[in-house]
Amino acid sequence: MPQNFEIKERKGMKRFVLGIVVICWITIVFAAGNGSKVTGILSGKTNKVPVEFATIALYEATTKKLVTGAMTDSTGCFHLEDVPTGRYYLVGSYVGYGETQSEMFTVGNGNQTVDVGVLWIDDKGQVLNEVVVAGRKSTFVPKLDRKVFNVGQDLMSSVGSASELMQNIPSVEVDLEGTVSLRGNENVTILINGKPSALMSGRTRTDALNQLAANSIERIEVITNPSAKYKPDGVSGIINIVLKKEGKAGLNGTLTANTGSHDRYNAGVNLNYGINGVNFFGGYAFRQDRYDRSIFDNRTSPTEYINQTTLGTGRPVSHTLRLGMGVNLSTHDVMEISGSYNRRHFLRSERIESVTEDINHHLEDFYFRNRRADARENMWEGNFLYTHTYGKGNEWSVNYTYSSESEDEQNEYSTMQMENDTKDNEWVWDADYLHIGKVHWQHHLSEWTKLSAGYELEALRAEQNYHVENWDGASFIPDLDRTSDFTHHRTLHSFFSTLEMNPGEWSLMAGLRGEYADIWNNLYSLDSITRQHYTNIYPTLHASRKLNEHNELQLSYSLRVNRPEGSDMNPFAERINPLSLSAGNPDLKPEKIHSVEAGWLWHNDTNASLMTTVYYRYLTNQITEVSHLVETRAKNTQRS
Numbered sequence: 001m002p003q004n005f006e007i008k009e010r011k012g013m014k015r016f017v018l019g020i021v022v023i024c025w026i027t028i029v030f031a032a033g034n035g036s037k038v039t040g041i042l043s044g045k046t047n048k049v050p051v052e053f054a055t056i057a058l059y060e061a062t063t064k065k066l067v068t069g070a071m072t073d074s075t076g077c078f079h080l081e082d083v084p085t086g087r088y089y090l091v092g093s094y095v096g097y098g099e100t101q102s103e104m105f106t107v108g109n110g111n112q113t114v115d116v117g118v119l120w121i122d123d124k125g126q127v128l129n130e131v132v133v134a135g136r137k138s139t140f141v142p143k144l145d146r147k148v149f150n151v152g153q154d155l156m157s158s159v160g161s162a163s164e165l166m167q168n169i170p171s172v173e174v175d176l177e178g179t180v181s182l183r184g185n186e187n188v189t190i191l192i193n194g195k196p197s198a199l200m201s202g203r204t205r206t207d208a209l210n211q212l213a214a215n216s217i218e219r220i221e222v223i224t225n226p227s228a229k230y231k232p233d234g235v236s237g238i239i240n241i242v243l244k245k246e247g248k249a250g251l252n253g254t255l256t257a258n259t260g261s262h263d264r265y266n267a268g269v270n271l272n273y274g275i276n277g278v279n280f281f282g283g284y285a286f287r288q289d290r291y292d293r294s295i296f297d298n299r300t301s302p303t304e305y306i307n308q309t310t311l312g313t314g315r316p317v318s319h320t321l322r323l324g325m326g327v328n329l330s331t332h333d334v335m336e337i338s339g340s341y342n343r344r345h346f347l348r349s350e351r352i353e354s355v356t357e358d359i360n361h362h363l364e365d366f367y368f369r370n371r372r373a374d375a376r377e378n379m380w381e382g383n384f385l386y387t388h389t390y391g392k393g394n395e396w397s398v399n400y401t402y403s404s405e406s407e408d409e410q411n412e413y414s415t416m417q418m419e420n421d422t423k424d425n426e427w428v429w430d431a432d433y434l435h436i437g438k439v440h441w442q443h444h445l446s447e448w449t450k451l452s453a454g455y456e457l458e459a460l461r462a463e464q465n466y467h468v469e470n471w472d473g474a475s476f477i478p479d480l481d482r483t484s485d486f487t488h489h490r491t492l493h494s495f496f497s498t499l500e501m502n503p504g505e506w507s508l509m510a511g512l513r514g515e516y517a518d519i520w521n522n523l524y525s526l527d528s529i530t531r532q533h534y535t536n537i538y539p540t541l542h543a544s545r546k547l548n549e550h551n552e553l554q555l556s557y558s559l560r561v562n563r564p565e566g567s568d569m570n571p572f573a574e575r576i577n578p579l580s581l582s583a584g585n586p587d588l589k590p591e592k593i594h595s596v597e598a599g600w601l602w603h604n605d606t607n608a609s610l611m612t613t614v615y616y617r618y619l620t621n622q623i624t625e626v627s628h629l630v631e632t633r634a635k636n637t638q639r640s
Contacts, residue, residue, distance in 0.1 A: 036107045039079040040116040042072050042092045042100075048277045048328045049245070050076025051121060054094035061087040061104050083107050083114075090116060098122030118331075140609055142601050144500075144507045145542045145556070146223040146240075147611075151214065161258070161266065162212035162241060169220055172239065177291060178206035182236040183224065183615070187562060189234035192241050196231075196436065197340075198381045198403035199320070204342055207318040211268055211285035213256045218244045224615065225540065225556040225597050228496040228511025229440070229452065232538045232561045235593050235617070250274065263290040263315070277328035281338075285320040304364060305357045312350030312371075319343045324383075336385045344377040367417040375409040393450070396441040406431040423471035424479070428464075430567075435459040453497040462488040462566035466574060482575065485524040488566030492517050498540075505547075511540040521569050521586045528571060530586040536561070554599040562591035564623060594618040 038058065042051045056078045057069045067088065072078045090102040100121040107114055141148040149169055166172045166180065173181045182188040190200040190209075199208040221240040223230070230238060253271035258264075268285035295310040324338025349372050356365040381403040389395040411426040435458070442452035466484040469476035498511035515538065520531040540558045547553065570584040596616045603609035 045120040160214040163209040165214040185236035187235035225558040228513040279326045282323040314348040316346040339382045342379040346375040348373040379405040448502045456494040458492040484572040507544045509542040513538040552601040560593040564588040
């Protein structure tokens with residue numbers, strides 16, 4: 001049964017004003033058709049923001065007869081095909097806005113393109129009766145290097161979260177705890193507007209996706225074989241969440257609230273204020289959750305059986321604040337500054353029961369361990385973006401992001417064993433400080449050839465401090481054998497370039513990314529310093545061939561990488577439980593993943609489509625976990 005939804009504000013671009021000429025120009029150049037074309041952009045007069053999904057009508061100048069019409073795309077661009085010779089004018093209109101009329105222009109003989117430039121429309125708004133849209137759904141648009149899912153007006157898109165929205169995306173899975181996987185693999189990179197965000201990595205990802213309202217998302221892009229423009233990290237690929245660019249003048253915003261079982265609550269507010277080409281935006285989100293888990297671990301060795309049962313509960317509470325501003329400095333220059341803060345408090349309790357038996361099932365040892373954990377996490381992030389456009393479809397941009405993420409966790413343990421009972425306190429401090437700088441340039445060499453290139457710097461410092469105190473019957477005494485201070489540094493220099501061509505029925509994109517890595521680890525408690533230097537080349541290739549109007553074949557290849565984290569390279573043996581230790585390997589090298597994909601796409605004139613894909617991944621230098629006995633105690637280490 002279709003649902004009805006009230007339109008309260010238009011979807012629009014906000015911060016990249018005339019930078020959208022890039023997409024518009026490509027669309028115009030490669031559009032099929034005979035005869036002359038008329039192209040242009042429709043933009044708001046006050047806020048200088050492109051207007052999407054507006055109506056463009058072409059009239060004959062003398063008779064004022066309607067000749068043809070079109071609708072602007074998601075970037076405000078429009079093009080009218082097969083326009084005969086004559087003299088015309090254009091009228092642009094949008095629901096809630098005024099109308100605008102272009103100057104008279106002439107379309108001559110021959111196959112030519114007439115660019116009318118930018119049409120400015122009154123965006124102050126008009127009082128209208130309620131408009132209702134019924135039964136709109138999300139749409140799928142295949143691209144050369146990605147699959148694009150435009151967010152529609154269905155119920156989930158109106159009241160759900162980003163996490164719930166992604167459950168409807170093919171090949172994307174979200175489990176009960178909010179963990180996202182792509183094609184069954186959780187090693188996936190999630191970007192916001194094509195850029196990495198600290199909120200979408202590590203411990204804060206689940207909360208961030210649940211706090212992000214679905215109605216703030218314009219589209220979700222699934223990139224299983226990313227081009228050389230993107231970092232090669234992530235086994236399964238990239239999910240890029242593109243947010244709506246609010247462009248309405250004045251103050252507007254949204255308020256959302258959700259509740260669910262297991263004490264799950266979400267609430268958030270997003271505000272936007274635009275005036276004279278300047279846009280201020282901000283938001284706050286709250287999330288509370290609770291989960292219960294049970295883990296059963298049965299291990300067998302030639303001499304014994306170990307059976308472990310873990311029962312636990314957790315209650316995370318998080319707050320997220322976001323502020324920023326976008327400024328249209330001119331028709332060719334756009335600047336954006338934004339920042340976010342996330343605070344998360346996580347209380348956990350669990351009980352572990354472990355029983356060890358010999359080969360004849362006689363009791364050898366047992367322990368019962370209770371744990372209470374109190375973790376407090378803080379995340380700061382700041383971003384600066386400057387974009388300059390020139391010519392048709394050409395631009396360069398500079399982007400810098402700094403983020404810091406820290407977790408202070410205190411654990412209280414009480415353990416009952418056959419020989420004695422123990423109590424200990426454990427403190428763990430984890431912190432990541434990350435700088436990312438990127439310069440990107442793209443230029444059209446011809447109507448069907450585009451070249452892009454850039455440089456990216458990533459500098460990471462990760463700290464991990466581990467301190468333990470043991471109860472001696474009267475007080476807690478520091479355990480120096482279980483105290484560790486570890487620092488991991490990683491610097492990556494990357495140069496990349498892609499060449500995209502669209503000759504006839506073919507679409508081709510080839511890319512190359514060169515990377516130099518400098519990594520060093522310092523375990524202060526053991527005075528152990530290790531260092532690595534290596535250079536890698538990551539090639540990418542995408543090709544598609546249109547067989548006819550309704551069928552298309554696609555083929556792609558990329559070389560991906562899965563880098564070990566700092567904790568994977570920390571050689572300090574951390575005690576997981578009274579019977580097990582876990583240690584990293586400072587000599588770990590990254591995994592490399594060769595990914596090949598082939599697909600067939602069919603679509604008809606009613607926007608129905610079918611796509612089938614086969615893919616193959618081949619891993620080299622695979623990282624595995626190895627268990628061995630050390631003084632009758634199991635020890636897990638990383639090995640590649």
